[in-house]
Amino acid sequence: MAIPFGNLGMRVVSALVLAPLAVLAIWAGNLWFLAIMLAACVLLAREWAEMSVPGRPTPIFWAVALSLVAVTAIADTGAMSPALVTLVLAAAAAGLFARRIGQEGLDAAYGVLYLGWPAILLIWLRDGQSMVGLSWTILVFVVAWSSDVAAFIVGSLLKGPKLWPRYSPNKTWSGFVGGMVAGAAAGGLIAWVLPLDVPHPFWGLVLGLAAALATMAGDLWESAIKRRFGVKDAGGLIPGHGGLLDRVDGLMFAAVVMAAARLIFILMDATA
Incomplete structure (x- = not known):
């Protein structure tokens, strides 16, 4: 059981370059x-x-x-x-x-x-520049990144049955579970330390779990799209990741789920 450190190293270097730019832009609004x-x-x-x-x-x-x-x-x-x-x-x-x-x-x-x-x-x-908006956006990115990284590491270590071999032969059920656990934990942590307009910090776990599931679904959906077009990667922009779409496919789905969740909480608060 070994992690492919060559690919992981490229992923880490790419993340160290790109993540601070994203974080600064999110923070500045x-x-x-x-x-x-x-x-x-x-x-x-x-x-x-x-x-x-x-x-x-x-x-x-x-x-x-x-x-x-x-x-x-x-x-x-x-x-x-x-x-x-x-x-x-x-x-x-x-x-x-x-x-x-x-x-x-x-x-x-x-x-x-x-x-x-x-x-x-x-x-x-x-x-x-809303602080609550900042918290929700951080929640999306942290959950998506955490679940993606955990899925890669756990899946590389434990391997096991494939999740959807027809479209994504490298993804495993062990990686899926690892990603879900990491996403829920990340959501709970963010809800505990940042001002989200939710009734209780426990909701962070639920939101993290939902966004992690969306992240996994987005990753699989993009794999199906790439298979349809007959390409391995969406591009070659980011070393270790392929294209930008390969990096944000799960984030895109997570953003949709988080936006729906926040809208529900806004409507609940308005009718309370």
């Missing part, structure tokens, strides 16, 4: 968080285009990138409903454009929805 979100949208649009249309990615890149930049910028103004409506319209427009130039319209449209939905929700969660 406002324009800094918007800037890193916009940069991520452009990079993810490039990876999506190169995966889905490897022979001619540039037109699809521009269609997806402009759509993502537009909806993220609208969301940053606080206009969430218009941002969501724009997301749907932009996805339809990207799909029609792709068909017009002889590409697969559904792939372009789905790329906008797949990447744009979490971007809008992360902007909503961060909520400018």
Whole structure:
């Protein structure tokens, strides 16, 4: 039972470079968080285009990138409903454009929805410079990172039965359980030390467990997408991880779950 330290070492080095940038942007909020979100949208649009249309990615890149930049910028103004409506319209427009130039319209449209939905929700969660928004955003990132790292380490050590061998032959049930435990623990810790607007810190464990499950699901979903497009990695931007999408696939799903959870708590508080 040995961890592949070569790959792990590359992952650690990449994390040491990228994590502080993400943490600083999350902490600063406002324009800094918007800037890193916009940069991520452009990079993810490039990876999506190169995966889905490897022979001619540039037109699809521009269609997806402009759509993502537009909806993220609208969301940053606080206009969430218009941002969501724009997301749907932009996805339809990207799909029609792709068909017009002889590409697969559904792939372009789905790329906008797949990447744009979490971007809008992360902007909503961060909520400018709100301390509660900061806590929720930290919760998303810490749980997603903790569950991802724990799943990799535990799965490498214990191995065992495969989780979904058809689409992701390297992921195991032992890694899945390790990721879930780590995510729940991380959620409980964050809820204990940071001001989340939840009735009791115990909810941090529940939120961590739910977000960890979403992280695992997001990772598996991206594996299925890569299998569909016939690629091993979404890109080569991050040593040890592949592309940016390979790094944030679980985070994207976790953001959706956390945003839904926070909305539920807001509605509960409003009706109390």
